[in-house]
Amino acid sequence: MPRKWRDYPVEPPAVRIGPLHIHPPLALAPMAGITSHPFRLLARRHGCGLVFSEMIHARALLHGGSYSRQLTFFEEAERPIGFQLVGSDPELLAAAARQAEALGADLIDLNLGCPSSRIVRNGEGGALMRRPQLCSDIFKAVAEAVSCPVTVKMRKGWDNQSVNVVEIARRAEEAGLAAVTVHGRTVAQGYGGKADWEIIAAVKEAVSIPVFGNGDVASADDAAAMLEQCRCDGVMIGRAALGNPWIFEQVRARLEGRPVPAPPALPERIKMALYHFHLLCRFKGEEAALPEMRRQAGWYLKGFPGAAQVRRSIAGAATAEELRRVLQKYMMEAKD
């Protein structure tokens, strides 16, 4: 009898999501406005095991305009890649998932966590945590629509009075989803306060599909601590990766029992910022890349002497060439 994928052992540190072997068990969090193709490419090249698109509205994907084409663009080097869908209509999400699979996504992730009022007021994203039965309907419709794995990224609950992520995770497993990610904050919390890792542990106890923990992992030690304390199968990192793709090789080294590489010096960081800008210009064109890089460049310089002044110069850069010159000048000064 041929063996099924689930019969093959996975060597740690790794996790299996359906037929996908995620090594290391380390994911880049979906971040709207940030985790476009260049960002994901850098994350993968630095040792991240799984990347996600920015959230894509199901309706926008089906409509197929230039914006959704940009959100779904990726290169082979980014695989495995998940497309994250947001919406609340099971049929629409199922149709969008089919489209995402046809575009080459390795997995489909469902957004049950976005706290933005623009999304929540339509009953989408984090608002779905308040409607467990609708969640089940969505999970079933999407899981039946595609042959690739389907996962869900959830919050702890809507607010502290309605913490129900364990129930929603059980529903996800029942509907045939392949893994869940838990961000240990309520929707009402937004990004404030501290992520609750105990709730991640509670979800891990409750289901037998893989669980990714998410929230406040800022270092290799944090990632190892989350895996140990929550007994979860993988870790998802968001904000700590901003201007810092090296976080993935640091976590990877820690999980593989190798010495954790030191954070890079300023010249190397600026070189990476320039390369990131090059990728963004190639992807979007200089005009669209400029405002995005004004934001991203600051993260590469965080905490270095004179960074505030350089950030002001970056904010004032009127052309791509000027932005490059500001960064190159700072790099030369940093070398002296």
Ligand SMILES: Cc1cc2nc3c(=O)[nH]c(=O)nc-3n(C[C@H](O)[C@H](O)[C@H](O)COP(=O)(O)O)c2cc1C
């Ligand atoms: C700017 C920004 C955009 C985000 N966009 C998304 C998104 O599109 N989909 C999603 O599920 N979560 C989104 N998130 C939440 C992150 O994926 C992650 O759950 C959160 O930042 C907590 O993880 P961290 O502490 O590692 O940053 C976003 C977060 C930030 C800061």
